[in-house]
Amino acid sequence: MAPTVLSTPEDYQKLVDSVDTFLLDCDGVLYHGPKVVEGVKTVLNHLRASGKKVIFVTNNATKSRRKLQEALNKLELDAQLEECFGSAYASAVYLSQVLKFPKDKKVYVFGEEGLEEELDAVGIAHSGGTDPEDRDFKPPVDYASFKPDDSVGAVLCGFDSWINYKKIAKAVTYLRSNPECKLILTNTDATYPTHGSLFPGSGSLSIPIVNATKRTPIVIGKPNTTMMDAIIADHKFDPSRALMVGDNLSTDIEFGLNSGVRTLLVMGGVTPREAVFGDNPSHVVPDLVMESFGDLAILAKDKA
Numbered sequence: 001m002a003p004t005v006l007s008t009p010e011d012y013q014k015l016v017d018s019v020d021t022f023l024l025d026c027d028g029v030l031y032h033g034p035k036v037v038e039g040v041k042t043v044l045n046h047l048r049a050s051g052k053k054v055i056f057v058t059n060n061a062t063k064s065r066r067k068l069q070e071a072l073n074k075l076e077l078d079a080q081l082e083e084c085f086g087s088a089y090a091s092a093v094y095l096s097q098v099l100k101f102p103k104d105k106k107v108y109v110f111g112e113e114g115l116e117e118e119l120d121a122v123g124i125a126h127s128g129g130t131d132p133e134d135r136d137f138k139p140p141v142d143y144a145s146f147k148p149d150d151s152v153g154a155v156l157c158g159f160d161s162w163i164n165y166k167k168i169a170k171a172v173t174y175l176r177s178n179p180e181c182k183l184i185l186t187n188t189d190a191t192y193p194t195h196g197s198l199f200p201g202s203g204s205l206s207i208p209i210v211n212a213t214k215r216t217p218i219v220i221g222k223p224n225t226t227m228m229d230a231i232i233a234d235h236k237f238d239p240s241r242a243l244m245v246g247d248n249l250s251t252d253i254e255f256g257l258n259s260g261v262r263t264l265l266v267m268g269g270v271t272p273r274e275a276v277f278g279d280n281p282s283h284v285v286p287d288l289v290m291e292s293f294g295d296l297a298i299l300a301k302d303k304a
C-alpha cells in the first residue's frame, strides 16, 4: 500500500491530534550537520505547548546523551536529558544490563567520545576510542604489534571519523583470536547526511571488521527493538498514540514497523524520492510522508 502524503494544514492538524508521543530522528529530520531544518524549532515549541511528548532518537553514536542534549540546545531546541536517546547510550545499557558485561573485561572502542562517556557511566572499562596511540597511524603497518588480548570482551563499533588501519586490525585481532569476544555495532546506517550530501555512515565504517571476522554482529540502534524497549522502559508511552518520524527507510521507518509504532517519512534526508514514489519503490513503506518536519510550523502560525 502507498503511504499517505500530508501536505495541507488540515492534514498536519489531524496528524498532531492523533499523536501523544513524537519519536524524532535527529540527523536528516531536525538538522543536516550543523544546520537546523527550517521551522523545526517552532514545531517543537508548538508540540510541547500542545502537551505532546517529544523524544529524540538518534543512531548517531558520536555523542553521549549529555552531549546530544548540549548539541540540541546549542541549536535552541530545548532538549531535556531524559528526552535524548542515542545509540551510544543504548549500547552501554545493553552491555551492562543485558550482557551483564564482566567487570574484569574491557571493551575495545572503534568510535568516538560518545561511546567512551556512556561506557564510563555504566562502569565498563575500555580501550581504543580516543586514545591518541590508536588515532595516530601512518604506514608502513607494524603487523607484529597486533596481539590477541583476552581481556577484551567486546569490540564496540560506532561512527569513527578517525578510522584507520591500526584500529581495524586491532579490532579484527581481538575478535579472531577470541570467539568469546562479542562484536557489537551501535548502528548500520550506510550513509550520513550532512552538508547537503551523503557521506559514509557507521554501517559503512564497520564493514571491514565484519568482513574480516565473518562475524554476525549484534546491532543495537534503529531499526532494532532494543532501542525501543529502552525508550518505553523510561517513558512508558502508548505505542498506538506514538509516531516515529525519520528520513531513513531502513532505520527509522523499519524501527517503527518493528515496534508497532506509526511512521512518518520526511524528504530531504537519506531517502531518495524514487524509493517512495518511483516505479520500483522500496518494500519498506512508511504510513505517512511529508516534505519536511518543519512544515508543521504552519500550525503554530495559524494559532498566533
Ligand SMILES: O=C(O)[C@H](O)[C@H](O)COP(=O)(O)O
Residues within 6 Å of the ligand: 025, 026, 027, 028, 057, 058, 059, 060, 061, 159, 187, 189, 190, 191, 192, 193, 200, 201, 202, 203
Ligand atoms: O552514520 C551514522 O551513524 C548515521 O548516519 C547517523 O549519524 C544517523 O543518525 P540519525 O539519523 O539516526 O539521527
Ligand SMILES: [Mg+2]
Residues within 6 Å of the ligand: 025, 026, 027, 028, 029, 246, 247, 248, 269
Ligand atoms: Mg536520520
